[in-house]
Amino acid sequence: MLDKKINHPLHAKTDIPVRFSEETLERVRKIIERYPAGKQKSALLPLLHMAQEEFLGYLSVDVMDYIASLLEIQPIEVYEVATFYSQYYLDPVGKNVIEICRTGPCAICGGEAIQSYLEQKLAIKTGETTPDGLFTLKAVECLGACGSAPVMQVNTEFYEFLTEEKIDHILDDLRRKSSEEKPEASKWKEKFF
Amino acid sequence: MERKILLKNVDVPGIRTFEVYRSTGGYDSVEKALKKMTPDEVVEEVKMSGLRGRGGAGFPAGMKWSFIDKKSGNPRYLICNADESEPGTFKDRYLMEKLPHLLIEGMICSCYALGANTGYIYVRGEYKYIIGILNQAILEAYEKGFLGKNILGTAFNLDIHVHSGAGAYICGEETAQIESLEGKRGNPRIKPPFPAVVGLYGCPTVVNNVETLANIGFIVNNGGGEYAKYGVGKSTGTKLISACGNINNPGVYEIELGLSVREFLYDPKYCGGVKNGKELKAVIAGGSSVPILPASLILKTAAGEERLMTYESLADGGFVSGTMLGSGGFIVYDEDACIVRNTWNLARFYHHESCGQCSPCREGTGWMESVLHRIENGHGRTKDIDLLVSIASKIEGNTICPLGDAAAWPIASAIRHFRHEFEEHVLHPEKCINSTIRQFDDVTIS
Ligand SMILES: Cc1cc2nc3c(=O)[nH]c(=O)nc-3n(C[C@H](O)[C@H](O)[C@H](O)COP(=O)(O)O)c2cc1C
Numbered sequence: 001m002l003d004k005k006i007n008h009p010l011h012a013k014t015d016i017p018v019r020f021s022e023e024t025l026e027r028v029r030k031i032i033e034r035y036p037a038g039k040q041k042s043a044l045l046p047l048l049h050m051a052q053e054e055f056l057g058y059l060s061v062d063v064m065d066y067i068a069s070l071l072e073i074q075p076i077e078v079y080e081v082a083t084f085y086s087q088y089y090l091d092p093v094g095k096n097v098i099e100i101c102r103t104g105p106c107a108i109c110g111g112e113a114i115q116s117y118l119e120q121k122l123a124i125k126t127g128e129t130t131p132d133g134l135f136t137l138k139a140v141e142c143l144g145a146c147g148s149a150p151v152m153q154v155n156t157e158f159y160e161f162l163t164e165e166k167i168d169h170i171l172d173d174l175r176r177k178s179s180e181e182k183p184e185a186s187k188w189k190e191k192f193f
Numbered sequence: 194m195e196r197k198i199l200l201k202n203v204d205v206p207g208i209r210t211f212e213v214y215r216s217t218g219g220y221d222s223v224e225k226a227l228k229k230m231t232p233d234e235v236v237e238e239v240k241m242s243g244l245r246g247r248g249g250a251g252f253p254a255g256m257k258w259s260f261i262d263k264k265s266g267n268p269r270y271l272i273c274n275a276d277e278s279e280p281g282t283f284k285d286r287y288l289m290e291k292l293p294h295l296l297i298e299g300m301i302c303s304c305y306a307l308g309a310n311t312g313y314i315y316v317r318g319e320y321k322y323i324i325g326i327l328n329q330a331i332l333e334a335y336e337k338g339f340l341g342k343n344i345l346g347t348a349f350n351l352d353i354h355v356h357s358g359a360g361a362y363i364c365g366e367e368t369a370q371i372e373s374l375e376g377k378r379g380n381p382r383i384k385p386p387f388p389a390v391v392g393l394y395g396c397p398t399v400v401n402n403v404e405t406l407a408n409i410g411f412i413v414n415n416g417g418g419e420y421a422k423y424g425v426g427k428s429t430g431t432k433l434i435s436a437c438g439n440i441n442n443p444g445v446y447e448i449e450l451g452l453s454v455r456e457f458l459y460d461p462k463y464c465g466g467v468k469n470g471k472e473l474k475a476v477i478a479g480g481s482s483v484p485i486l487p488a489s490l491i492l493k494t495a496a497g498e499e500r501l502m503t504y505e506s507l508a509d510g511g512f513v514s515g516t517m518l519g520s521g522g523f524i525v526y527d528e529d530a531c532i533v534r535n536t537w538n539l540a541r542f543y544h545h546e547s548c549g550q551c552s553p554c555r556e557g558t559g560w561m562e563s564v565l566h567r568i569e570n571g572h573g574r575t576k577d578i579d580l581l582v583s584i585a586s587k588i589e590g591n592t593i594c595p596l597g598d599a600a601a602w603p604i605a606s607a608i609r610h611f612r613h614e615f616e617e618h619v620l621h622p623e624k625c626i627n628s629t630i631r632q633f634d635d636v637t638i639s
């Protein structure tokens with residue numbers, strides 16, 4: 001089952017003020033309009049993607065409560081969704097989340113070796129975050145790109161036909177870009193215009 | 194001669210834009226349907242085409258449409274299923290990335306036929322960049338008057354929206370998808386009632402796969418009879434096959450149904466044979482949920498006939514010696530592939546993806562994963578193999594949705610056709626033919 005444990009006490013509060021920018025709120029209104037009146041809860045999944053990206057990289061209780069208030073639904077309705085879907089993170093993650101595909105077709109094309117190599121290069125186990133906070137490594141199920149196996153996704157960008165040399169290159173590149181802001185064009189809210 | 198319906202124009206430069214797509218005859222079907230045909234006439238053509246659902250189950254599309262409840266007076270919805278999470282399947286991604294307008298054109302005709310004024314495309318969250326491509330195409334279609342109010346000056350209004358999933362295989366199941374679209378966990382609903390009567394927001398709803406809908410434009414333009422001239426028997430038309438695993442040319446191919454498996458597997462136009470000159474060991478022909486077949490049974494049926502890429506031929510022999518066309522995810526295994534390890538891998542997938550509503554699926558998939566893990570790691574017991582068969586048989590048919598069956602079949606079939614390999618693993622685990630894979634046994638299982 002996908003259910004994940006929420007590690008924070010339910011009332012854990014972060015210090016970060018939770019409020020979308022006016023511009024994002026305009027997007028939010030447009031997304032809600034895609035569903036019939038009174039069915040605004042339908043916007044929950046896209047909004048959680050945007051919230052995770054805009055605030056902390058994961059969904060804190062504050063963030064989930066904020067989304068509940070935006071959609072005029074109960075916080076529990078948000079928690080039960082956030083715990084169900086694997087793309088929502090409930091614990092802090094590194095700046096870059098590496099999701100390596102572990103499913104059959106990738107596995108028979110060398111995916112397991114690539115996963116081991118990532119663990120070795122980052123000096124962490126799958127599921128952990130590097131001490132410098134730059135990388136979290138996760139293993140995920142089939143990413144729908146099996147023809148380019150082995151594949152991984154970093155912050156929802158795809159990397160295909162992976163080899164050890166490619167991994168070296170990608171990690172170096174991500175390290176170099178670590179101080180830069182994420183390009184606007186790749187953000188969730190830019191995909192819903 | 195290769196005959197194509199969907200990917201005919203895929204290589205035309207700029208085909209992703211409205212202008213170029215329109216210049217190749219794109220959206221002609223919308224003009225024809227809206228101006229010259231009644232909705233029922235469109236449904237009739239789709240029925241006549243023999244088009245079967247391309248999402249996996251192969252249910253006739255026209256028949257599904259005719260079940261839609263027109264009496265309730267409630268709004269009707271069309272949902273395009275772009276959740277595509279079945280391991281080995283990546284054809285819908287290809288279609289949406291290359292030809293987003295083909296899907297939108299098909300959806301407009303389909304919504305017209307169904308009397309739906311709203312359509313949603315449910316895209317798996319991992320395909321984030323596809324969401325951008327689709328929204329761009331939708332925007333263009335609105336600007337050109339093919340979406341919105343009074344389309345082409347007719348009385349027909351239609352809005353199409355993209356909705357994102359967030360990582361859950363089960364949301365590909367149609368009723369789970371409806372729940373997810375309502376902003377809930379993806380727990381499948383008990384059927385009946387079927388979505389055609391009680392679907393999204395309790396209203397009549399049709400859920401169709403991306404590829405199914407992409408075929409509708411051709412059927413409207415050329416007539417169902419013309420479509421039915423492609424393919425053989427009840428397997429009409431073409432099918433996108435996504436080929437992967439140990440082959441020379443992995444990728445997405447449009448084949449006319451009826452092509453022989455041998456040709457698909459060995460012709461350089463398609464898979465181009467097994468990689469590195471190795472022997473073929475096994476094939477999963479229709480996505481990870483369908484039974485695996487050994488080389489001997491995938492090329493020829495048990496009766497010795499040439500196996501064809503059709504719904505009927507692949508299913509020949511039932512689950513004893515046949516399989517299914519499924520979603521068209523064609524996974525090829527060479528002689529070095531370890532069937533035990535692969536079966537454990539898939540069992541882990543289904544355990545992870547079970548929504549947890551029914552005990553046989555929730556608990557059974559967990560047991561199958563642990564028992565297979567034990568065998569794979571050299572701690573198996575002889576009776577474990579029959580234990581697996583027994584668990585699989587107790588899940589099958591006893592659950593709310595077909596994920597339970599989908600979890601049971603790969604395991605039951607792997608044991609049916611490769612029992613000796615499981616026995617060998619129990620008795621002599623150190624001798625696993627796939628020592629190159631086994632050295633990664635300590636890869637973290639999360
Ligand atoms: C566990 C499970 C996962 C499924 N995943 C998908 C999917 O990713 N895409 C899809 O089109 N159909 C999927 N289906 C089939 C759908 O329930 C449904 O039958 C299909 O979308 C109907 O469209 P079609 O008739 O055009 O094939 C899945 C079914 C099950 C049981």
Ligand code: SF4
Binds near residue numbers: 363546592594595597
């Ligand atoms: S069969 Fe499995 S996935 Fe389907 S409803 Fe039951 S528990 Fe959920």
Ligand code: FES
Binds near residue numbers: 103107142
């Ligand atoms: S198995 Fe890795 S992308 Fe499908």
